[in-house]
Amino acid sequence: MPIIVSFVLLGIGILALVLRRDLVIKLLALGLINGSSILFLVGIGNRPSARAPIHVPGEVATFVDPLPQALVLSAIVVNFAILALALVFVMILVERYHTTDAVRIEVETSRESEEEETPCL
Amino acid sequence: MPLILLPLLRFLIAVLSISIARARRPLAVVSHAVDAAMLAWLAASLARGTPVGWTLGSGSAGIGISMTGDRIGMTFAALAWGLSLAVNVYIWRDRLRPYFFLLVHLLVGACYAVSFTQDLFNAYLLFELLTLVSFLLVGYERRPRQIWASLRYLILSSFGMSVFLFGVGIVYAHCGTLDVGVLRPLIAASAGEPWVLLAAALLTTGIGVKAGVFLFSLWLPAAHARAMPAVSALLSGVVIKMGVLELFRLADVFPLRLPLIVLGSITGILGIAYAVTVHDIKKMLAFHTLSQIGYVLIGFGADTPVARLGALTYAVAHGLFKALLFLSAGDASAHVGSADDRTLTEHKARIPRATRIALAVGVLGIVGLPPLAGFDAKAILEDGLSSLGPRIIVWLLSIGTVLSFAKFVPFLFARSTVRAERPRACAYAWLGGLIVAFWPVSVLMTSVPLCLAALGGMHLIESLGSLLAGAGLYMLVRRRTLRLPQAIFRLEESPLIILLGFFLVFVLLFISGSAG
Amino acid sequence: MISRRGWVIGSVGLVVLFVVLLSFTYMASYPEPGDSARYLAIPLEDSGAANRVAGIYLNTRLFDTLIEILVFSVAVLGVRYYLSHSPQVSLPSLSESAVVRTAAGILGPLALLLSAYFATFGHISPGGGFAAGVIAASAVLYVAIAQGMQATERRLPPQRVATAEKAVLLFLLAWVFLPLAFGRAPLSELLPRGTPGQLLSAGSILPYNILIAVKVFLGAWLVIAAFAQHRGEL
Numbered sequence: 001m002p003i004i005v006s007f008v009l010l011g012i013g014i015l016a017l018v019l020r021r022d023l024v025i026k027l028l029a030l031g032l033i034n035g036s037s038i039l040f041l042v043g044i045g046n047r048p049s050a051r052a053p054i055h056v057p058g059e060v061a062t063f064v065d066p067l068p069q070a071l072v073l074s075a076i077v078v079n080f081a082i083l084a085l086a087l088v089f090v091m092i093l094v095e096r097y098h099t100t101d102a103v104r105i106e107v108e109t110s111r112e113s114e115e116e117e118t119p120c121l
Numbered sequence: 122m123p124l125i126l127l128p129l130l131r132f133l134i135a136v137l138s139i140s141i142a143r144a145r146r147p148l149a150v151v152s153h154a155v156d157a158a159m160l161a162w163l164a165a166s167l168a169r170g171t172p173v174g175w176t177l178g179s180g181s182a183g184i185g186i187s188m189t190g191d192r193i194g195m196t197f198a199a200l201a202w203g204l205s206l207a208v209n210v211y212i213w214r215d216r217l218r219p220y221f222f223l224l225v226h227l228l229v230g231a232c233y234a235v236s237f238t239q240d241l242f243n244a245y246l247l248f249e250l251l252t253l254v255s256f257l258l259v260g261y262e263r264r265p266r267q268i269w270a271s272l273r274y275l276i277l278s279s280f281g282m283s284v285f286l287f288g289v290g291i292v293y294a295h296c297g298t299l300d301v302g303v304l305r306p307l308i309a310a311s312a313g314e315p316w317v318l319l320a321a322a323l324l325t326t327g328i329g330v331k332a333g334v335f336l337f338s339l340w341l342p343a344a345h346a347r348a349m350p351a352v353s354a355l356l357s358g359v360v361i362k363m364g365v366l367e368l369f370r371l372a373d374v375f376p377l378r379l380p381l382i383v384l385g386s387i388t389g390i391l392g393i394a395y396a397v398t399v400h401d402i403k404k405m406l407a408f409h410t411l412s413q414i415g416y417v418l419i420g421f422g423a424d425t426p427v428a429r430l431g432a433l434t435y436a437v438a439h440g441l442f443k444a445l446l447f448l449s450a451g452d453a454s455a456h457v458g459s460a461d462d463r464t465l466t467e468h469k470a471r472i473p474r475a476t477r478i479a480l481a482v483g484v485l486g487i488v489g490l491p492p493l494a495g496f497d498a499k500a501i502l503e504d505g506l507s508s509l510g511p512r513i514i515v516w517l518l519s520i521g522t523v524l525s526f527a528k529f530v531p532f533l534f535a536r537s538t539v540r541a542e543r544p545r546a547c548a549y550a551w552l553g554g555l556i557v558a559f560w561p562v563s564v565l566m567t568s569v570p571l572c573l574a575a576l577g578g579m580h581l582i583e584s585l586g587s588l589l590a591g592a593g594l595y596m597l598v599r600r601r602t603l604r605l606p607q608a609i610f611r612l613e614e615s616p617l618i619i620l621l622g623f624f625l626v627f628v629l630l631f632i633s634g635s636a637g
Numbered sequence: 638m639i640s641r642r643g644w645v646i647g648s649v650g651l652v653v654l655f656v657v658l659l660s661f662t663y664m665a666s667y668p669e670p671g672d673s674a675r676y677l678a679i680p681l682e683d684s685g686a687a688n689r690v691a692g693i694y695l696n697t698r699l700f701d702t703l704i705e706i707l708v709f710s711v712a713v714l715g716v717r718y719y720l721s722h723s724p725q726v727s728l729p730s731l732s733e734s735a736v737v738r739t740a741a742g743i744l745g746p747l748a749l750l751l752s753a754y755f756a757t758f759g760h761i762s763p764g765g766g767f768a769a770g771v772i773a774a775s776a777v778l779y780v781a782i783a784q785g786m787q788a789t790e791r792r793l794p795p796q797r798v799a800t801a802e803k804a805v806l807l808f809l810l811a812w813v814f815l816p817l818a819f820g821r822a823p824l825s826e827l828l829p830r831g832t833p834g835q836l837l838s839a840g841s842i843l844p845y846n847i848l849i850a851v852k853v854f855l856g857a858w859l860v861i862a863a864f865a866q867h868r869g870e871l
Contacts, residue, residue: 010656033283037286038286044294054762055689070690078249080712082252089260103611177699184676243700246708294668297676318662621651623655
């Protein structure tokens, strides 16, 4: 069940990435796509009526698969790093062009000729 | 043990470069020397027939991370070493912050690790590291076009890697391991099941975004064209090859023959088509990277050992001449002030002589003039292709390459008024020398009989024929303009085209599964 | 060329087809729980950590964690590089509401305590170095809201924090270097495995967790401080 939800979230994320023109919304959509892949991984490790993979001395229990959770820890940190840097770049572009509209930024960057480019910031 | 020391030492030197700012240049020299020693030792073990391995994690195979110093890995690690040496020499006198050196060292270390790693999730993390570092390198000069291009790169790459992660999850759920070597028999045992098709399609789509396959890597022309020349050389020369390498490792596990051939053909033909139409030489070189990756994919899809070796040799050769072309084209456009080939022809006296010679060597290499690098590799590749379809495509690509590079010819011959700086000339000499004297390198990589066959008469006739045909076509189409859709490279369309590519791969896998 | 409406319908159709294909193919060959039991079967004495997940990412797959730390460090360095070119701004206070400032002053130390718990008990209960580091950085953010950014920056000057971060990164690299390169190395056997479930168990995993927590805290705080310094707002 969480697996189907992760597929649907992936679809919603892709649609938002494509259909919305605002750069910040695009980054949120990217975050949603990343989150859906993380949900998928955690859902893969699920076992029926199992507990968290932590040994309590004196108890014997079935555990969920610990590997996807370890993978997901790394994936979350990496996604955080990517979103942070993407936000910094969006901030730079917004300061330069005074708009968050991706289509307008595309038009503005192709209009400026290469010789007259000055560094942002 | 040296397998893990290669990336670890590079990471250590990267962090030291930014902690002790003064030592960054000597540290670069030391790192190259140490890496050369370790690579030589690894190559010697490979030649003796016992490739070096390294595992982290205990117990049975399939737990933990393992690395192997096999032929594919050694090839690309050596390529990474050679190109990073050239780039470090090129930027020797430029005023660059320690942060830049940190990024380059991390990039090379990650390339070493990707070359050897056999674990799928480890490859995912290393690719994310490569993405971040490439993104920061492209945006280093903080110009708006670079920032916009690298932002698009980051978004599409992160999307592609999430799709890759879906594939990794499916593979793990069914097989319980992430190690490519352990996966191979497990997947072969359940070939044809729906989940294998789905996982293969997702993994290929994810890696295709990084590997320079046309439908997936639509960010590539803008990002590689607008970056600094040294950065473009590294990205086109090495980082793209890392994606191709991972595609090869996947092709060993999943039945990716037909998708590779079809994707390779599409990439090659569309790459050439776009390359012919642009006038910005850096953008043209970026489109060319896409089309040359097409060669490599076709070679690997053909699945005969000779074709594989040819594809590997071509990947190395392409890394060399693409890096040389980017370095010299960047230098030339810096001297003239524009990257448009018509402006370059107008002001051709301002291009230094060393740069022009470097450009000439690069162009001759890429069009396949015997006996330079491109000719050797293409010949070995063609020897391995048995069916007619791929052969025709490879011929078309050769002619197309000549056609698109013909526009370089006008500004290659002139009397220069400027001299090139010494570091740049040394970098050109290193790369150019390797291209011209490529025959010994290809003998090292393949074997003497193959290389002798490559110099055979049929190949000489083919290459000269394609040179003439390409030159003739250029004369014909010089005045015409071709309009190709430029909208597919925008951020709105690219994810949808990636999805279309996924469907294509899925359908191809289905066809080849039910036919074979 | 294509109208906006056609564009929307086309993309929705394509994505719906994609999701349906994924779901049906996945459901058609549903994996058995027994297919992936290798990592569950690792004996407890291998890492000595009662928290199986910590035993995996700090012992069996240590290389992945190293790359993840490098990714995080590169991100911090990148943010500082780009923001260092933007002009510095100073704000009188981060929040104008007295309620927010008082509440933040109470919550800050509590969050810091929670972060210390996660870092030191990460190997025997849920938690771990990364979560601990991020919680610590937000705890210091609460303190900054309560006391004001200037006072916090006097106690944690950004230059010193940056140097400390690089030093911790070098130390961490050195500490993981030996186990990665040489397998069981003397330095990693420095701390005994102990009995799982005790605080002093699991070998090097406890110091790794603490080091990672410190590193992530310093890095995340640098990012927050950079935004506050150069943009004037968070």
